[in-house]
Amino acid sequence: MRVSLARAVYSRADVYILDDPLAAVDSHVSKHIFTNVLGPKGILQSRARILVTNAVQYLNNVDNIVMLCDGEIIEQSSFVQAMEKQREIFEFIHRHFEDAQSSSENSSMLSDIEYAENGLGKIDCRNSSQQLLGRTDTDATNGAAVQSGDTTLSGEDRQTEDVGRIISAESRRKGKVAWSTYSTYVNASGKGNVTMLYIGFLLAVIGDVCANMWLKYWSSSSTDTSKSNLTSTHSPFYYLYIYGGIGLFGAAISLLKALVLWTRCSIRASTVVHQNMLTGVIRSPMSFFDTTPIGRILNRFSSDVESCDQELSSEISNLMDSLAQILSALAIIAITIPHLLVITPLLAYASRYYQKLYIKSSRELRRLYSTTRSPIFAQFHESAAGITTIRAYSQQSRFITENEYRIGQNIRVDNASLLLDQWLAMRLETIGNFLKLGAAVNAIATMHRSGTGDGSLIGVVISSTFVISGATNWLMRTISDIEVCMTHLERAAEYAALPAEAANIIEDCRPKEVWPEKGMVEFRNYSTRYRNGLDLALKDMTFRVMPRQKVGIVGRTGAGKSSLTLALFRIIEAAGGQILLDGEDISKYGLFDVRSKLSIIPQDAVLFAGTVRENLDPFNNYSDQEIWRVLEQANLAEYIRNKHKGLEFMVAQNGSNFSAGQRQLICLARALLKHAKILVLDEATAAIDNTTDVIIQQTIKREFKDCTVLTIAHRLNTVIDSDMVLVVDEGRLAEYDTPQNLLANKQSIFTKLVEEAQNSNA
Ligand SMILES: Nc1ncnc2c1ncn2[C@@H]1O[C@H](COP(=O)(O)OP(=O)(O)OP(=O)(O)O)[C@@H](O)[C@H]1O
Secondary structure (H helix, E strand, O other): OOOHHHHHHHHOOOEEEEEOOOOOOOOHHHHHHHHHHHHHOOOOOEEEEEEEEEOOOHHHHHHOOOEEEEEEEEEOHHHHHHHHOHHHHOOOOHHHHHHHHHHHHOOOOHHHHOHHHOOOOOOOOHHHHHHHOOOOOOOHHHHHHHHHHHHHHHHHHHHHHHHHOOOOOOOOOOOOOOHHHHHHHHHHOOHHHHHHHHHHHHHHHHHHHHHHHHHHHHHHHHHHHHHHOOOOOOOOHHHHHHHHHHHEEEEEEEOHHHHHHHHHHHHHHHHHHHHHHHHHHHHHHHHHHHEEEHHHHHHHHHHHHHHHHHHHHHHHHHHHHHHHHHHHHHHHHHOOOHHHHHHHHHHHHHHHHHHHHHHHHHHHHHHHHHHHHHHHHHHHHHHHHHHHHHHHHOOHHHHHHHHHHHHHHHHHHHHHHHHHHHHHHHHHHHHHHHHHHHHHHHHHHHHHHHHOHHHHHHHHHHHHHHHHHHHHHHHHHHHHHHHHHHHHHHHHHHOOOOOOOHHHHOOOOOOOOOOOOOOOEEEEEEEEOOOOOOOOOOOEEEEEOOOOOOEEEEOOOOOOHHHHHHHOOOOOEEEEEEEOOOOEHHHOHHHHHHOEEEEEEOOOOOOEEHHHHHHHHHOOOHHHHHHHHHHHHHOOOOHHHOOHHHOOOOOHHHHHOHHHHHHHHHHHHHHHHHOOOOOEEEOOOOOOHHHHHHHHHHHHHHHHHEEEEEEEOOHHHHHHOOEEEEEOOEEEEEEEOOHHHHHHHOOOOOHHHHHHHHHHHO
């Protein structure tokens, strides 16, 4: 968020629209942002600012407040007017402070600890608006303090960004395609299918030779009879029928070959290659997705797979056809004028020489073509995803230029490939012409020697040399194209062999159905990092959460709170130490067994394209009644009911037809439905207004009273009545105690966080 904000600030626009920039940051940072950037004395003071926010505490510092309800503006006024009129805005602000106070009052901590003693000053909801009205803006000292605090934060941030931006360069192999890639394709096609194809190929060669030899026999028998003035013993239909029969045989073989190739080998190979690739990517650890742009993955799944789907099979078909033509023509020459074969090795050698030169460049060019395509996909994906930002900053021309540049780079490679094709074609044509010349000279010499010469024989030989010339040309290109296509298969196979996460299920070591029965969570000297080469995100953490305890996890932005939950789900694996659930080390179980036992409402709530029902219950395990019950509990039932189609209402891709808050509520409903023994709430209500938040908090308390709940929160009021509070600081466990004890210690980080929250609310 801070990076987006910085980008916005430096765009120097006239109007700034800031969509809840304070939602996912702690109170310290949010106050800093408001004071130094968005507020009346901030950097943007001379610019028009439209701030979309739930952060009610800043409303007295804005010029105009617009309140929306059900898509309509229900009130619009300055803060002072709104307080005087005491209508919707007043009610909303009032409710916010009432809720804040009631959640504070609910907490045992607040009843035990004298707030006044800590110098925090209780918020009086009756006076809240007056407090807001009378509040002077952040003074210079405060601002300075915040600023000094942020210097460290910016430092951290820069460091984080540097690391976060590391995108691994796309690998590009060099040299020959390994034989293992060919065998991968043969195995994917199915060995039985390949054998059938091979037999079909041999039969096609035999059919071709027979057809040509029959033609020769036919024409020579008519020459013989005319020479000896005899009538042929067979009618022309005899020859024609047999020739037709051979032709039919050839056609049947071709059909069989095509069927085997296209309906068995090709489809099977494509399915297997795609499936393996998909499995490889889906099973990849998070570090892969962190370092691989989505466009690169899309490129492999589109153009590389397309090449396996379409090009490769048609090239194999071409290869078989041209090879069959060459072999049958060679067989005819060998039977008729064998000494002509002497020149064929020479010509074959010359063709192969040029083909080898060609393939070296062509293969690398194709690899380069594939790697220069990925940035086009990546940039296109990035542009489509950030279209609103691009338009808002009028950066269309920059993105178009960049797109053109990337396409240009790709076309340059394509152009070089086309030129290379012409280079090869010219050389192969010349070689073919030498063969034709050799055959013609040979025929004339033979006729000259014998004085007569067998016309039919010479005709067959010359036509065979024409076939050899054309087919050799075609064969050389096809061999090259197959190798080039194999570079795509090589790329696909590379994704199929990506390093995978731990096994989903370890058959020899599966937890009991009821595990974790109690819900005890224990971290023992646990450390983790996002990937090799990065600093530890969590360092030597040791703590224990007792069954049914409610633990609030707090800390500054970037302290490591979310990493803690990722570690629990084994999204990132341990660099040292252990995590135990009910005393069992989670690393010994398969990932499915661990993850299916936990529930999470994540910071970025994820919804999938499909119906509301599918999003809540993808495996169809629950009845409609149960689903409505959890929707009711999540305060969403009315909204979904109003959608007419109810549970069948379609959720758009990424849940884009739901607001951020509603997406979180659907995740809450999902967790309520699953009702796992351990629930993790990662800023689960960051995008939800305070009143709904209070309802949700009550629901969670009621419904998960028998469960262990770990709550990560920036709004401290949501964790202040937890059984325990765990403070994370720079990846370390800084404090772990009851909120009462932590607040009793004026030096504790938790006390400071609460003070900051109170200050920003005051
Ligand atoms: N995918 C990632 N790759 C590399 N480093 C990461 C990644 N995600 C987080 N980090 C780093 O790990 C550290 C802890 O981040 P984490 O997201 O756990 O913090 P947090 O306390 O949850 O922050 P916030 O309150 O903003 O959500 C930070 O230094 C962050 O830069």
